[in-house]
Amino acid sequence: MGILQVNDVNKRFGGLQALNNVTLDIEEGSVHAIIGPNGAGKSTLLNCFVGRLVPDTGTVMFNGKSLLGIKPYEINQIGVSRVFQTPEIFEELSLLENVMIPAFAHRDGAFRINAWASVGSEGEVRDRALHVLDDVGLVDKKDMIAGSLSRGDKRRLELAMCLVQDPQLLLLDEPTAGMSRADTNNTIDLLKKIGERGITKIVIEHDMHVVFSLAHKITVLAQGTVIAEGLPDDIKGDPRVQEAYLGGAHL
Numbered sequence: 454m455g456i457l458q459v460n461d462v463n464k465r466f467g468g469l470q471a472l473n474n475v476t477l478d479i480e481e482g483s484v485h486a487i488i489g490p491n492g493a494g495k496s497t498l499l500n501c502f503v504g505r506l507v508p509d510t511g512t513v514m515f516n517g518k519s520l521l522g523i524k525p526y527e528i529n530q531i532g533v534s535r536v537f538q539t540p541e542i543f544e545e546l547s548l549l550e551n552v553m554i555p556a557f558a559h560r561d562g563a564f565r566i567n568a569w570a571s572v573g574s575e576g577e578v579r580d581r582a583l584h585v586l587d588d589v590g591l592v593d594k595k596d597m598i599a600g601s602l603s604r605g606d607k608r609r610l611e612l613a614m615c616l617v618q619d620p621q622l623l624l625l626d627e628p629t630a631g632m633s634r635a636d637t638n639n640t641i642d643l644l645k646k647i648g649e650r651g652i653t654k655i656v657i658e659h660d661m662h663v664v665f666s667l668a669h670k671i672t673v674l675a676q677g678t679v680i681a682e683g684l685p686d687d688i689k690g691d692p693r694v695q696e697a698y699l700g701g702a703h704l
């Protein structure tokens with residue numbers, strides 16, 4: 454039984470069937486990529502895992518517990534963290550402060566902006582934040598203002614903000630979007646390093662170099678429907694995937 458089990462999930466926006474009987478089983482400790490053309494339903498699916506959307510029908514179970522109807526911060530509290538397509542950071546605060554805030558939120562329950570008031574008095578949280586900044590290669594920039602970082606570094610910072618919460622399941626929505634090839638390769642290395650800790654990861658990604666560098670298993674969505682699932686080598690050679698994803702070009 455996987456750490457995340459998704460069964461027959463359907464989601465409709467007006468006349469559009471965005472998700473159509475989606476079933477997934479995510480193995481604990483694995484990197485599971487979800488790929489598919491624009492508008493396939495990938496982000497909609499992820500939103501159903503973090504409480505931003507509620508499926509019309511179907512179930513989403515994390516460690517045997519339903520995630521449906523649970524508030525986003527509670528889902529976060531039980532071990533699911535998400536890195537967004539556009540980094541959600543506090544631009545005007547330092548890197549260290551950015552990482553300490555979610556550490557407090559995770560420790561204290563609901564996200565409390567006044568948790569900020571106690572930042573600085575908590576050596577233990579600060580040490581943990583510094584440790585995570587070191588893991589993502591940003592500890593030397595800890596006092597810089599987050600808004601001044603490059604796009605690649607902002608995404609690393611957001612990753613640190615997730616890791617400090619010690620997630621069991623990390624959801625990565627296009628973690629290398631807009632990055633240079635060098636930054637992309639650094640991110641691949643970083644995610645592999647994180648993989649050594651056994652954190653399960655679901656990655657949505659358009660860059661096939663990233664997908665095939667990281668994924669143990671791949672699910673392909675097209676028009677809200679799972680059209681293929683399997684090991685990277687199987688997916689690479691699947692003509693349905695090549696047709697749906699790249700209009701017949703080879704992956």
Ligand SMILES: Nc1ncnc2c1ncn2[C@@H]1O[C@H](COP(=O)(O)OP(=O)(O)OP(=O)(O)O)[C@@H](O)[C@H]1O
Binds near residue numbers: 491493496
């Ligand atoms: N809140 C919404 N209201 C109406 N339609 C929506 C909403 N969110 C998504 N959609 C539609 O649902 C479909 C799936 O969108 P989704 O963003 O999940 O696709 P995606 O696979 O993540 O695409 P991309 O790769 O471009 O990010 C699209 O046709 C989109 O326009």
